[in-house]
Amino acid sequence: MTNEFEVKCDCGAVTLAISGIAKVHGFCHCVDCRDLLDIPYHSVAVWGKEDVTFKEGEGRVSTFQHPTKRMKRIFCSNCGEVLFNTNVLDWRVISQQLISKNNNGAVPDALIPDKHIFYEQRIVSIDDDLPKYLRGISGALYEESS
């Protein structure tokens, strides 16, 4: 999606302004997301660093650098909500759930998940018709063996 939009944390102390076209919108099955966020897989929309800025509350934000991975959790120090996490490329990885909460309960059309990524690392198998990239955001695809 190209329009600028905003997301707030649960307590409203922090507002992110997001602009530009998302690099990825899909489901990430990588072990890094799992370990950083304690979730079985991550429903994400991802932007470059320059596309995500703090509109309000930057001073209320805390950052946790993972002890071994080149990833961070950026969260509201009041309500604890993770605004985004970063990956090894320093991209801004935003939960589709957070986007949905801030968009009347729906993911905007332009951000609807269109693929599974890092599917080879999954712990949960998904039965849907989306492409399932085994080792990243493109390249070799998982083939259903019937």
Ligand SMILES: [Zn+2]
């Ligand atoms: Zn908050």
Ligand SMILES: [Zn+2]
């Ligand atoms: Zn991941």
